[in-house]
Amino acid sequence: MTDDRGRSQENGPTGSRSSSEGDEWVKQLSGLCGPGAGLRHVDIPMAEIDSMFDSIFAPADEPAGNALSPHARNPIRLYGSNEDILDAYYIFIHPYFPILPAPVRLPVYSRPQPRRVSPVHLSNGLALAIAAILVLIPHPDENDAHRAEYVRVRRDFAHCFAKSALEAIESEYEPLRGCEDPSNPSAEGVRVFDREPFHPKVPPSIEGVIALSILSVYEYAQRGNMNEMLHRANQALALAMSLSLHETMDEDEFAEARRRTWWMTVCTPVAVSGMRLMATQYMTVCQGLAVSNTPPSFDLYDPWFVTPFPEGWKLLVEAQQAILESATFARDLDDTIKTQADPAWISPRMAALDSQIASLLLACREAPPVSQMAPSSGSPEYVASTTMRAFAEIKLHTARIKIHRLCAFQDLTNAPTSQTGGPDRPIPPPIDARAPSSPSDINLDPMPAPDVSVPSGVRGLRFPFAADVSSKICLHAALNTVTLLDNLPYPNPAHETARRAQTARLELPRTMPTLVCCAMQAGYALLMLCLKARGFQETEAGVDGLRAPSLAGFRSDVQQSLRLVVKLVGNYALAFEALQGIRDELAQAIDREFFK
Known part of the structure; x- marks a missing residue:
């Protein structure tokens, strides 16, 4: 069968491909779950930064360059006050x-x-990071x-806001250096x-921690710089600990802000190493470790947290x-x-992890309704609570894929077990604009995990699950991940709806894409x-013709889910x-598998 471009819609028999070509294709697919797989490194030459900064931050009563310049003729999402920025944040x-308390x-x-205004x-620092x-x-x-010009102008403004945020943080926290007890x-x-x-419910002293956590996501999603992502996250963690956010038990008007800041910051970059930290800081650090596949350089279950x-x-x-913990298992x-060490630990640990994840998934489904925690349906806090429930399930399904994928795909050579890419996937070099020095006195930068491919001898390992059972677990986990991601809410700025309806009703992107790595795992x-189904399909075609249609239907259904993943990532993009x-x-991987 061919499509309208005249090319085969399904690959030919496996035997028509060389073994080396098949191995190369499996290795290419394995790279999709590597650290930073596909990230585009976006940077701005230092020579352009000064003039760009002057153009953007020119006072309102001074000319900001040619009125026909790109910055002047493109409508940019700027807000006129901190209050407006805070509303837009929600x-x-x-x-x-x-990461902030409820409005x-x-x-x-x-x-x-409605028109370009100077953001002087x-x-x-927090307002600039959000901006x-x-x-x-x-x-x-x-x-x-x-439009290329419009994309570039937004990039320029974002870079200047991020740079100014870092400078503001450095200036504000510099006096804290040398204080015996900054908290x-x-x-x-x-x-x-x-x-x-x-x-009003966030003490100014922790605003820098929140800003650095937001900038960590900015470095990953906009700049494609994983080194700087981890650097910002570690700065946030170091600053949070210097302010004793990891051991705050106070019950006052700022208690919720401190708790969210701590746990969100830790979890956003460390998501891959599995620790029991605090909420906001914890989330940022965990996520960075998960995305970059780097082990934590400190005890995630520290009793002092x-x-x-x-x-x-x-x-x-x-979750x-x-x-x-699943990433640690894979590493x-x-x-x-690689070392041909004693594999006796693999089976009990894999079984225990799977049982742990299954129990947490059950707890997610049996958790009380979000309305009991945020009763105002449609409010930002209600939407956030609903989304966080979905985030937990998505992370758990992703963890299950991580621990089962080698067992599921052991019959396909060169499938790596951990989130490592090939040698052609180096972590991007650091950017030119360095971070402020004051929050980074505590060195928590993790060492990157080495790249490892699974040798053919992996088939001799004993797993607690049969390959077909692990394959089915991966299938269900991936499909659940795609469904949950697709059901995440879109931003709903009510007062912009009428204006968008008068134009082309542009699709609004979701922000803070901390789950892109989960989409890629799925x-x-x-x-x-x-790939496995294609092999069965081609084998069964000459043995049992009754199974071929069902296998073809399976591949067609999965292809639709894969297209949905592309759509999800495209919305973030x-x-x-x-x-x-x-x-x-x-x-491109989908096109190669189904059309090349």
């Missing part, structure tokens, strides 16, 4: 990254400026968000925070721990195969299952340039 960021007033509105009023994310979202007055509000260095807070969970966050943090399995598993590479690489 619409575009909070549903996917609820103190409802409803919240998105009020981007911005000096707060760096918001400006990447297409303006409601823009009809074609994909003590009476300490001399903390007097610099005697100013209006960005959020005693900050309580925010309400409803326990399952999310436990983050599970995905970290240890790689090492065992895509990898589905492609490998298609509307705002974040680095993710365009992930979208394109996955789409």
